[in-house]
Amino acid sequence: MSRPLYSHSFTLRLGDTDAAGVIYFARLLEHAHEAYEAFLAAAGRPLQDWTGRGIQIPVVHAEADFLSPMTLGQAIRVELRPGALGRSSFRLDYRFRDTAGEPLARASTVHVAMRAAAAVELPPDLRELLDTG
Protein backbone atom coordinates (compact mmCIF):
# COMPACT_ATOMS: atom_id res chain seq x y z
CA MET A 1 0.00 0.00 0.00
CA SER A 2 1.10 3.57 -0.73
CA ARG A 3 2.54 5.77 1.99
CA PRO A 4 -0.16 7.77 3.80
CA LEU A 5 -0.63 11.41 2.80
CA TYR A 6 -1.14 12.18 6.48
CA SER A 7 -1.24 10.37 9.82
CA HIS A 8 -3.36 11.52 12.75
CA SER A 9 -3.57 10.11 16.26
CA PHE A 10 -6.33 10.28 18.84
CA THR A 11 -7.51 8.55 21.99
CA LEU A 12 -10.98 7.06 22.18
CA ARG A 13 -12.93 9.08 24.76
CA LEU A 14 -16.02 8.25 26.83
CA GLY A 15 -18.19 10.37 24.54
CA ASP A 16 -17.09 8.17 21.60
CA THR A 17 -18.37 4.97 23.24
CA ASP A 18 -21.83 3.51 23.72
CA ALA A 19 -23.55 1.14 26.14
CA ALA A 20 -22.11 -1.86 24.25
CA GLY A 21 -18.72 -0.77 25.64
CA VAL A 22 -17.12 0.02 22.28
CA ILE A 23 -17.02 2.93 19.83
CA TYR A 24 -20.43 4.16 18.68
CA PHE A 25 -20.13 3.43 14.96
CA ALA A 26 -20.98 6.92 13.65
CA ARG A 27 -18.19 8.42 15.76
CA LEU A 28 -15.62 6.61 13.62
CA LEU A 29 -16.66 8.76 10.66
CA GLU A 30 -16.39 11.85 12.84
CA HIS A 31 -12.79 10.87 13.64
CA ALA A 32 -12.15 10.31 9.93
CA HIS A 33 -13.38 13.83 9.19
CA GLU A 34 -11.21 15.21 12.01
CA ALA A 35 -8.17 13.52 10.42
CA TYR A 36 -9.10 15.25 7.13
CA GLU A 37 -9.42 18.59 8.94
CA ALA A 38 -6.07 18.02 10.69
CA PHE A 39 -4.48 17.22 7.31
CA LEU A 40 -5.84 20.42 5.73
CA ALA A 41 -4.64 22.51 8.68
CA ALA A 42 -1.19 20.88 8.65
CA ALA A 43 -0.97 21.67 4.91
CA GLY A 44 -1.75 25.34 5.61
CA ARG A 45 -5.23 25.16 4.02
CA PRO A 46 -7.61 24.74 6.96
CA LEU A 47 -11.24 23.91 6.19
CA GLN A 48 -12.49 27.31 7.36
CA ASP A 49 -10.38 29.04 4.66
CA TRP A 50 -12.38 27.47 1.83
CA THR A 51 -15.61 28.83 3.29
CA GLY A 52 -14.06 32.30 3.34
CA ARG A 53 -13.57 31.91 -0.42
CA GLY A 54 -17.27 30.99 -0.90
CA ILE A 55 -16.56 27.31 -1.41
CA GLN A 56 -18.30 24.49 0.42
CA ILE A 57 -16.87 20.97 0.20
CA PRO A 58 -19.66 18.76 1.60
CA VAL A 59 -19.40 15.02 2.09
CA VAL A 60 -21.61 13.35 -0.51
CA HIS A 61 -20.68 9.76 0.35
CA ALA A 62 -19.26 8.12 3.46
CA GLU A 63 -18.61 4.52 4.40
CA ALA A 64 -16.92 2.55 7.16
CA ASP A 65 -15.95 -1.04 7.91
CA PHE A 66 -15.29 -2.19 11.46
CA LEU A 67 -12.64 -4.89 11.78
CA SER A 68 -11.88 -5.04 15.49
CA PRO A 69 -13.54 -3.49 18.59
CA MET A 70 -12.27 -0.06 19.66
CA THR A 71 -12.60 0.61 23.38
CA LEU A 72 -12.40 3.45 25.90
CA GLY A 73 -8.92 4.93 26.27
CA GLN A 74 -7.49 3.14 23.22
CA ALA A 75 -4.77 5.01 21.30
CA ILE A 76 -5.63 5.00 17.60
CA ARG A 77 -3.76 6.14 14.50
CA VAL A 78 -5.59 7.16 11.32
CA GLU A 79 -3.74 7.03 8.00
CA LEU A 80 -5.26 9.21 5.30
CA ARG A 81 -4.74 8.46 1.61
CA PRO A 82 -6.27 10.23 -1.39
CA GLY A 83 -8.49 8.15 -3.68
CA ALA A 84 -10.16 9.01 -7.00
CA LEU A 85 -9.66 12.70 -7.85
CA GLY A 86 -12.31 14.14 -10.22
CA ARG A 87 -12.92 17.57 -11.68
CA SER A 88 -15.14 18.67 -8.78
CA SER A 89 -14.74 15.80 -6.37
CA PHE A 90 -12.22 13.77 -4.43
CA ARG A 91 -12.20 10.65 -2.33
CA LEU A 92 -10.22 10.09 0.87
CA ASP A 93 -9.49 6.66 2.33
CA TYR A 94 -8.75 6.19 6.04
CA ARG A 95 -7.14 3.24 7.82
CA PHE A 96 -7.48 3.08 11.60
CA ARG A 97 -4.77 1.09 13.42
CA ASP A 98 -3.84 0.34 17.03
CA THR A 99 -0.40 1.18 18.41
CA ALA A 100 0.95 -2.19 17.19
CA GLY A 101 -0.17 -1.34 13.64
CA GLU A 102 -3.03 -3.84 13.64
CA PRO A 103 -6.03 -2.72 11.53
CA LEU A 104 -9.12 -1.64 13.48
CA ALA A 105 -11.32 -0.08 10.81
CA ARG A 106 -11.43 1.45 7.34
CA ALA A 107 -13.43 4.42 6.12
CA SER A 108 -13.83 6.55 3.02
CA THR A 109 -15.39 9.92 2.33
CA VAL A 110 -16.21 11.54 -1.03
CA HIS A 111 -16.37 15.32 -1.13
CA VAL A 112 -17.65 17.69 -3.84
CA ALA A 113 -16.52 21.30 -4.13
CA MET A 114 -19.49 23.62 -4.59
CA ARG A 115 -19.94 27.36 -5.02
CA ALA A 116 -23.39 28.37 -3.83
CA ALA A 117 -25.24 25.21 -4.83
CA ALA A 118 -23.35 24.31 -8.01
CA ALA A 119 -20.42 21.91 -8.30
CA VAL A 120 -17.24 23.78 -9.24
CA GLU A 121 -13.73 22.76 -10.17
CA LEU A 122 -11.55 21.80 -7.22
CA PRO A 123 -9.45 24.82 -6.14
CA PRO A 124 -5.94 24.25 -7.66
CA ASP A 125 -4.22 24.33 -4.29
CA LEU A 126 -6.61 21.73 -2.86
CA ARG A 127 -6.09 19.56 -5.95
CA GLU A 128 -2.33 19.87 -5.55
CA LEU A 129 -2.56 18.69 -1.92
CA LEU A 130 -4.38 15.55 -2.97
CA ASP A 131 -2.75 14.71 -6.29
CA THR A 132 -0.06 12.21 -5.42
CA GLY A 133 -0.29 10.27 -8.72
Add this chain to the structure above:
Amino acid sequence: MSRPLYSHSFTLRLGDTDAAGVIYFARLLEHAHEAYEAFLAAAGRPLQDWTGRGIQIPVVHAEADFLSPMTLGQAIRVELRPGALGRSSFRLDYRFRDTAGEPLARASTVHVAMRAAAAVELPPDLRELLDTG
Protein backbone atom coordinates in the same frame (compact mmCIF):
# COMPACT_ATOMS: atom_id res chain seq x y z
CA MET B 1 -44.47 23.86 40.84
CA SER B 2 -45.97 25.80 37.92
CA ARG B 3 -47.44 23.99 34.91
CA PRO B 4 -44.80 23.38 32.21
CA LEU B 5 -44.78 25.73 29.22
CA TYR B 6 -44.13 22.69 27.04
CA SER B 7 -43.60 18.93 27.39
CA HIS B 8 -41.42 16.92 25.05
CA SER B 9 -40.84 13.16 24.97
CA PHE B 10 -37.95 11.15 23.62
CA THR B 11 -36.39 7.70 23.91
CA LEU B 12 -32.77 7.31 24.96
CA ARG B 13 -30.87 5.92 21.96
CA LEU B 14 -27.58 4.02 21.71
CA GLY B 15 -25.80 7.15 20.50
CA ASP B 16 -26.85 8.88 23.76
CA THR B 17 -25.15 6.28 25.95
CA ASP B 18 -21.54 5.63 26.89
CA ALA B 19 -19.45 2.67 28.02
CA ALA B 20 -20.70 3.12 31.60
CA GLY B 21 -24.06 1.91 30.27
CA VAL B 22 -25.97 5.13 30.97
CA ILE B 23 -26.53 8.50 29.26
CA TYR B 24 -23.33 10.37 28.36
CA PHE B 25 -23.81 13.49 30.48
CA ALA B 26 -23.41 16.10 27.74
CA ARG B 27 -26.20 14.46 25.73
CA LEU B 28 -28.71 15.47 28.39
CA LEU B 29 -28.09 19.11 27.51
CA GLU B 30 -28.53 18.27 23.84
CA HIS B 31 -31.95 16.79 24.66
CA ALA B 32 -32.77 19.92 26.69
CA HIS B 33 -31.96 22.07 23.65
CA GLU B 34 -34.06 19.79 21.43
CA ALA B 35 -37.01 20.31 23.80
CA TYR B 36 -36.49 24.07 23.44
CA GLU B 37 -36.38 23.71 19.63
CA ALA B 38 -39.54 21.57 19.71
CA PHE B 39 -41.25 24.20 21.88
CA LEU B 40 -40.35 27.02 19.46
CA ALA B 41 -41.54 24.98 16.47
CA ALA B 42 -44.81 24.04 18.21
CA ALA B 43 -45.34 27.74 18.96
CA GLY B 44 -44.91 28.60 15.27
CA ARG B 45 -41.54 30.35 15.83
CA PRO B 46 -38.93 27.71 14.89
CA LEU B 47 -35.30 28.46 15.70
CA GLN B 48 -34.34 28.83 12.04
CA ASP B 49 -36.79 31.76 11.66
CA TRP B 50 -34.80 33.95 14.06
CA THR B 51 -31.66 33.43 12.03
CA GLY B 52 -33.55 34.57 8.92
CA ARG B 53 -34.24 37.84 10.78
CA GLY B 54 -30.53 38.31 11.56
CA ILE B 55 -30.89 37.30 15.19
CA GLN B 56 -28.75 34.70 16.94
CA ILE B 57 -29.82 33.41 20.36
CA PRO B 58 -26.73 31.56 21.65
CA VAL B 59 -26.59 29.64 24.92
CA VAL B 60 -24.38 31.61 27.33
CA HIS B 61 -24.88 29.35 30.34
CA ALA B 62 -25.94 25.73 30.73
CA GLU B 63 -26.14 23.42 33.71
CA ALA B 64 -27.45 19.97 34.55
CA ASP B 65 -27.98 17.81 37.62
CA PHE B 66 -28.27 14.04 37.34
CA LEU B 67 -30.62 12.45 39.88
CA SER B 68 -31.11 8.90 38.61
CA PRO B 69 -29.41 6.84 35.88
CA MET B 70 -30.94 7.02 32.39
CA THR B 71 -30.45 3.90 30.30
CA LEU B 72 -30.75 2.66 26.72
CA GLY B 73 -34.32 2.54 25.46
CA GLN B 74 -35.77 4.49 28.37
CA ALA B 75 -38.80 6.70 27.60
CA ILE B 76 -38.18 10.19 28.99
CA ARG B 77 -40.38 13.27 29.28
CA VAL B 78 -38.88 16.77 29.46
CA GLU B 79 -40.90 19.58 31.00
CA LEU B 80 -39.81 23.07 29.95
CA ARG B 81 -40.50 26.12 32.12
CA PRO B 82 -39.36 29.71 31.56
CA GLY B 83 -37.10 31.23 34.24
CA ALA B 84 -35.75 34.76 34.61
CA LEU B 85 -36.66 36.91 31.59
CA GLY B 86 -34.34 39.88 31.02
CA ARG B 87 -34.20 42.62 28.40
CA SER B 88 -31.88 40.60 26.10
CA SER B 89 -31.83 37.24 27.83
CA PHE B 90 -34.01 34.43 29.10
CA ARG B 91 -33.57 31.30 31.14
CA LEU B 92 -35.26 27.95 30.55
CA ASP B 93 -35.55 25.22 33.17
CA TYR B 94 -35.99 21.59 32.22
CA ARG B 95 -37.17 18.65 34.33
CA PHE B 96 -36.55 15.15 32.99
CA ARG B 97 -38.93 12.43 34.27
CA ASP B 98 -39.53 8.75 33.62
CA THR B 99 -42.94 7.44 32.55
CA ALA B 100 -44.01 7.15 36.21
CA GLY B 101 -43.21 10.84 36.72
CA GLU B 102 -40.14 10.18 38.85
CA PRO B 103 -37.42 12.84 38.44
CA LEU B 104 -34.32 11.79 36.46
CA ALA B 105 -32.47 15.05 35.92
CA ARG B 106 -32.76 18.84 35.88
CA ALA B 107 -31.15 21.29 33.48
CA SER B 108 -31.19 25.00 32.71
CA THR B 109 -30.03 27.07 29.77
CA VAL B 110 -29.60 30.85 29.56
CA HIS B 111 -29.84 32.43 26.10
CA VAL B 112 -28.98 35.94 24.89
CA ALA B 113 -30.47 37.49 21.77
CA MET B 114 -27.80 39.10 19.63
CA ARG B 115 -27.74 40.96 16.34
CA ALA B 116 -24.35 40.61 14.71
CA ALA B 117 -22.24 40.51 17.87
CA ALA B 118 -24.25 42.89 20.06
CA ALA B 119 -26.91 41.93 22.57
CA VAL B 120 -30.33 43.16 21.43
CA GLU B 121 -33.78 43.29 22.99
CA LEU B 122 -35.65 40.00 22.84
CA PRO B 123 -37.96 39.96 19.80
CA PRO B 124 -41.48 40.76 21.13
CA ASP B 125 -43.00 37.52 19.86
CA LEU B 126 -40.26 35.47 21.54
CA ARG B 127 -40.76 37.44 24.78
CA GLU B 128 -44.48 36.79 24.58
CA LEU B 129 -43.92 33.05 24.23
CA LEU B 130 -41.85 32.99 27.39
CA ASP B 131 -43.60 35.57 29.56
CA THR B 132 -45.94 33.54 31.71
CA GLY B 133 -45.76 35.81 34.76
Add this chain to the structure above:
Amino acid sequence: MSRPLYSHSFTLRLGDTDAAGVIYFARLLEHAHEAYEAFLAAAGRPLQDWTGRGIQIPVVHAEADFLSPMTLGQAIRVELRPGALGRSSFRLDYRFRDTAGEPLARASTVHVAMRAAAAVELPPDLRELLDTG
Protein backbone atom coordinates in the same frame (compact mmCIF):
# COMPACT_ATOMS: atom_id res chain seq x y z
CA MET C 1 -39.48 -0.39 -4.59
CA SER C 2 -40.83 -2.62 -1.82
CA ARG C 3 -42.94 -1.21 1.00
CA PRO C 4 -40.79 -0.08 3.96
CA LEU C 5 -40.59 -2.41 6.95
CA TYR C 6 -40.80 0.68 9.15
CA SER C 7 -41.06 4.46 8.82
CA HIS C 8 -39.63 6.88 11.34
CA SER C 9 -39.86 10.67 11.44
CA PHE C 10 -37.62 13.23 13.06
CA THR C 11 -36.81 16.93 12.89
CA LEU C 12 -33.28 18.10 12.21
CA ARG C 13 -32.04 19.82 15.38
CA LEU C 14 -29.27 22.38 15.93
CA GLY C 15 -26.98 19.68 17.34
CA ASP C 16 -27.31 17.80 14.03
CA THR C 17 -25.99 20.72 11.99
CA ASP C 18 -22.52 22.13 11.43
CA ALA C 19 -21.00 25.48 10.50
CA ALA C 20 -21.74 24.82 6.82
CA GLY C 21 -25.41 25.27 7.75
CA VAL C 22 -26.51 21.72 6.91
CA ILE C 23 -26.51 18.31 8.59
CA TYR C 24 -23.10 17.14 9.84
CA PHE C 25 -22.68 14.02 7.70
CA ALA C 26 -22.02 11.51 10.51
CA ARG C 27 -25.29 12.51 12.21
CA LEU C 28 -27.23 11.03 9.30
CA LEU C 29 -25.95 7.59 10.30
CA GLU C 30 -26.92 8.27 13.89
CA HIS C 31 -30.47 9.01 12.70
CA ALA C 32 -30.40 5.80 10.64
CA HIS C 33 -29.47 3.82 13.77
CA GLU C 34 -32.22 5.58 15.73
CA ALA C 35 -34.74 4.49 13.09
CA TYR C 36 -33.47 0.91 13.54
CA GLU C 37 -33.83 1.23 17.33
CA ALA C 38 -37.36 2.66 16.92
CA PHE C 39 -38.24 -0.25 14.61
CA LEU C 40 -37.01 -2.85 17.13
CA ALA C 41 -38.92 -1.14 19.97
CA ALA C 42 -42.11 -0.89 17.90
CA ALA C 43 -41.75 -4.63 17.12
CA GLY C 44 -41.53 -5.39 20.84
CA ARG C 45 -37.84 -6.38 20.67
CA PRO C 46 -35.96 -3.27 21.83
CA LEU C 47 -32.18 -3.21 21.40
CA GLN C 48 -31.54 -3.40 25.16
CA ASP C 49 -33.34 -6.79 25.31
CA TRP C 50 -30.70 -8.50 23.15
CA THR C 51 -27.95 -7.35 25.48
CA GLY C 52 -29.87 -8.89 28.39
CA ARG C 53 -29.67 -12.19 26.49
CA GLY C 54 -25.87 -11.86 26.11
CA ILE C 55 -26.06 -10.90 22.45
CA GLN C 56 -24.37 -7.90 20.90
CA ILE C 57 -25.32 -6.83 17.38
CA PRO C 58 -22.57 -4.35 16.38
CA VAL C 59 -22.51 -2.42 13.13
CA VAL C 60 -19.70 -3.85 10.97
CA HIS C 61 -20.36 -1.71 7.91
CA ALA C 62 -22.11 1.60 7.37
CA GLU C 63 -22.49 3.85 4.37
CA ALA C 64 -24.41 6.96 3.36
CA ASP C 65 -25.07 8.99 0.22
CA PHE C 66 -26.19 12.59 0.43
CA LEU C 67 -28.55 13.70 -2.33
CA SER C 68 -29.92 17.03 -1.17
CA PRO C 69 -28.99 19.39 1.70
CA MET C 70 -30.81 18.84 5.01
CA THR C 71 -31.20 21.98 7.10
CA LEU C 72 -32.13 23.09 10.61
CA GLY C 73 -35.75 22.43 11.51
CA GLN C 74 -36.46 20.25 8.47
CA ALA C 75 -39.00 17.44 8.97
CA ILE C 76 -37.51 14.19 7.67
CA ARG C 77 -38.95 10.70 7.20
CA VAL C 78 -36.71 7.60 7.21
CA GLU C 79 -37.93 4.44 5.51
CA LEU C 80 -36.23 1.26 6.71
CA ARG C 81 -36.03 -1.84 4.52
CA PRO C 82 -34.22 -5.11 5.22
CA GLY C 83 -31.43 -6.09 2.82
CA ALA C 84 -29.33 -9.28 2.61
CA LEU C 85 -30.09 -11.60 5.54
CA GLY C 86 -27.24 -14.02 6.39
CA ARG C 87 -26.77 -16.68 9.04
CA SER C 88 -25.21 -14.23 11.54
CA SER C 89 -25.70 -10.93 9.80
CA PHE C 90 -28.27 -8.62 8.28
CA ARG C 91 -28.31 -5.44 6.26
CA LEU C 92 -30.72 -2.55 6.62
CA ASP C 93 -31.31 0.09 3.97
CA TYR C 94 -32.60 3.54 4.83
CA ARG C 95 -34.15 6.19 2.58
CA PHE C 96 -34.45 9.72 3.93
CA ARG C 97 -37.21 11.88 2.38
CA ASP C 98 -38.64 15.34 2.94
CA THR C 99 -42.35 15.90 3.63
CA ALA C 100 -43.07 15.99 -0.11
CA GLY C 101 -41.46 12.55 -0.50
CA GLU C 102 -38.40 13.89 -2.31
CA PRO C 103 -35.21 11.86 -1.60
CA LEU C 104 -32.65 13.52 0.66
CA ALA C 105 -30.21 10.71 1.44
CA ARG C 106 -29.69 6.96 1.48
CA ALA C 107 -27.86 4.87 4.05
CA SER C 108 -27.16 1.23 4.86
CA THR C 109 -25.90 -0.59 7.92
CA VAL C 110 -24.69 -4.20 8.22
CA HIS C 111 -24.96 -5.82 11.66
CA VAL C 112 -23.50 -9.09 12.98
CA ALA C 113 -24.97 -10.95 15.97
CA MET C 114 -22.22 -11.98 18.40
CA ARG C 115 -22.14 -13.81 21.70
CA ALA C 116 -19.09 -12.76 23.68
CA ALA C 117 -16.75 -12.16 20.75
CA ALA C 118 -17.97 -14.89 18.37
CA ALA C 119 -20.52 -14.48 15.60
CA VAL C 120 -23.68 -16.44 16.38
CA GLU C 121 -26.83 -17.27 14.45
CA LEU C 122 -29.35 -14.45 14.37
CA PRO C 123 -31.94 -14.93 17.14
CA PRO C 124 -35.04 -16.46 15.44
CA ASP C 125 -37.32 -13.63 16.53
CA LEU C 126 -34.94 -11.02 15.13
CA ARG C 127 -34.67 -13.00 11.87
CA GLU C 128 -38.46 -13.17 11.66
CA LEU C 129 -38.73 -9.39 12.04
CA LEU C 130 -36.40 -8.87 9.12
CA ASP C 131 -37.33 -11.73 6.78
CA THR C 132 -39.84 -10.22 4.41
CA GLY C 133 -38.88 -12.37 1.42
Add this chain to the structure above:
Amino acid sequence: MSRPLYSHSFTLRLGDTDAAGVIYFARLLEHAHEAYEAFLAAAGRPLQDWTGRGIQIPVVHAEADFLSPMTLGQAIRVELRPGALGRSSFRLDYRFRDTAGEPLARASTVHVAMRAAAAVELPPDLRELLDTG
Protein backbone atom coordinates in the same frame (compact mmCIF):
# COMPACT_ATOMS: atom_id res chain seq x y z
CA MET D 1 -5.56 31.92 40.34
CA SER D 2 -3.82 28.64 41.22
CA ARG D 3 -1.66 26.83 38.69
CA PRO D 4 -3.69 24.34 36.62
CA LEU D 5 -3.46 20.67 37.60
CA TYR D 6 -3.39 19.85 33.90
CA SER D 7 -3.54 21.63 30.53
CA HIS D 8 -5.05 20.09 27.43
CA SER D 9 -5.21 21.46 23.89
CA PHE D 10 -7.59 20.74 21.06
CA THR D 11 -8.76 22.23 17.79
CA LEU D 12 -12.45 22.95 17.22
CA ARG D 13 -13.65 20.58 14.47
CA LEU D 14 -16.61 20.76 12.09
CA GLY D 15 -18.50 18.21 14.18
CA ASP D 16 -18.21 20.55 17.18
CA THR D 17 -19.96 23.41 15.38
CA ASP D 18 -23.58 24.12 14.53
CA ALA D 19 -25.50 26.10 11.92
CA ALA D 20 -24.94 29.30 13.92
CA GLY D 21 -21.28 28.98 12.89
CA VAL D 22 -19.89 28.50 16.40
CA ILE D 23 -19.43 25.66 18.87
CA TYR D 24 -22.60 23.72 19.70
CA PHE D 25 -22.84 24.45 23.43
CA ALA D 26 -23.06 20.85 24.68
CA ARG D 27 -19.81 20.01 22.88
CA LEU D 28 -17.91 22.30 25.25
CA LEU D 29 -18.77 19.95 28.11
CA GLU D 30 -17.64 17.01 26.00
CA HIS D 31 -14.26 18.72 25.56
CA ALA D 32 -14.16 19.38 29.32
CA HIS D 33 -14.66 15.67 29.97
CA GLU D 34 -11.97 14.82 27.40
CA ALA D 35 -9.54 17.08 29.27
CA TYR D 36 -10.41 15.17 32.48
CA GLU D 37 -9.81 11.85 30.67
CA ALA D 38 -6.50 13.13 29.28
CA PHE D 39 -5.48 14.22 32.79
CA LEU D 40 -6.28 10.78 34.26
CA ALA D 41 -4.36 9.03 31.47
CA ALA D 42 -1.35 11.35 31.83
CA ALA D 43 -1.38 10.59 35.58
CA GLY D 44 -1.27 6.85 34.85
CA ARG D 45 -4.84 6.27 36.08
CA PRO D 46 -6.96 6.19 32.90
CA LEU D 47 -10.74 6.23 33.27
CA GLN D 48 -11.11 2.65 32.02
CA ASP D 49 -8.98 1.39 34.95
CA TRP D 50 -11.56 2.45 37.53
CA THR D 51 -14.25 0.47 35.75
CA GLY D 52 -12.00 -2.60 35.90
CA ARG D 53 -12.01 -2.14 39.68
CA GLY D 54 -15.82 -2.05 39.77
CA ILE D 55 -15.97 1.70 40.32
CA GLN D 56 -18.06 4.10 38.28
CA ILE D 57 -17.46 7.84 38.61
CA PRO D 58 -20.50 9.43 36.92
CA VAL D 59 -20.99 13.14 36.40
CA VAL D 60 -23.78 14.29 38.74
CA HIS D 61 -23.54 17.99 37.93
CA ALA D 62 -22.17 19.93 34.98
CA GLU D 63 -22.22 23.59 34.07
CA ALA D 64 -20.72 25.90 31.50
CA ASP D 65 -20.46 29.62 30.82
CA PHE D 66 -19.71 30.94 27.34
CA LEU D 67 -17.67 34.14 27.26
CA SER D 68 -16.56 34.49 23.64
CA PRO D 69 -17.54 32.66 20.42
CA MET D 70 -15.47 29.60 19.50
CA THR D 71 -15.25 28.92 15.79
CA LEU D 72 -14.20 26.21 13.33
CA GLY D 73 -10.48 25.50 13.35
CA GLN D 74 -9.77 27.52 16.49
CA ALA D 75 -6.93 26.25 18.71
CA ILE D 76 -8.16 26.04 22.30
CA ARG D 77 -6.42 25.28 25.59
CA VAL D 78 -8.30 23.86 28.58
CA GLU D 79 -6.89 24.35 32.06
CA LEU D 80 -8.17 21.85 34.63
CA ARG D 81 -8.20 22.67 38.36
CA PRO D 82 -9.62 20.58 41.20
CA GLY D 83 -12.45 22.11 43.23
CA ALA D 84 -14.25 20.86 46.37
CA LEU D 85 -13.06 17.36 47.30
CA GLY D 86 -15.57 15.37 49.38
CA ARG D 87 -15.59 11.87 50.82
CA SER D 88 -17.21 10.35 47.71
CA SER D 89 -17.18 13.26 45.31
CA PHE D 90 -14.96 15.81 43.62
CA ARG D 91 -15.40 18.89 41.50
CA LEU D 92 -13.26 19.90 38.53
CA ASP D 93 -13.11 23.42 37.11
CA TYR D 94 -12.13 24.09 33.50
CA ARG D 95 -11.00 27.32 31.87
CA PHE D 96 -10.97 27.46 28.07
CA ARG D 97 -8.58 29.98 26.50
CA ASP D 98 -7.47 30.95 23.01
CA THR D 99 -3.80 30.89 21.98
CA ALA D 100 -3.34 34.45 23.32
CA GLY D 101 -4.61 33.34 26.73
CA GLU D 102 -7.93 35.19 26.41
CA PRO D 103 -10.81 33.43 28.22
CA LEU D 104 -13.39 31.73 25.97
CA ALA D 105 -15.47 29.69 28.40
CA ARG D 106 -15.58 28.16 31.88
CA ALA D 107 -17.03 24.81 32.90
CA SER D 108 -17.30 22.61 35.98
CA THR D 109 -18.16 18.97 36.54
CA VAL D 110 -18.96 17.19 39.81
CA HIS D 111 -18.31 13.44 39.94
CA VAL D 112 -19.34 10.83 42.53
CA ALA D 113 -17.50 7.53 42.97
CA MET D 114 -19.94 4.63 43.14
CA ARG D 115 -19.65 0.89 43.56
CA ALA D 116 -22.63 -0.82 41.99
CA ALA D 117 -25.23 1.85 42.77
CA ALA D 118 -23.90 3.10 46.13
CA ALA D 119 -21.61 6.07 46.68
CA VAL D 120 -18.20 4.91 47.96
CA GLU D 121 -15.12 6.68 49.25
CA LEU D 122 -12.90 8.10 46.53
CA PRO D 123 -10.11 5.63 45.70
CA PRO D 124 -7.00 6.91 47.56
CA ASP D 125 -4.92 7.23 44.40
CA LEU D 126 -7.65 9.27 42.70
CA ARG D 127 -7.94 11.48 45.80
CA GLU D 128 -4.20 11.96 45.79
CA LEU D 129 -4.27 13.10 42.16
CA LEU D 130 -6.83 15.76 43.00
CA ASP D 131 -5.78 16.88 46.45
CA THR D 132 -3.60 19.89 45.85
CA GLY D 133 -4.57 21.73 49.04
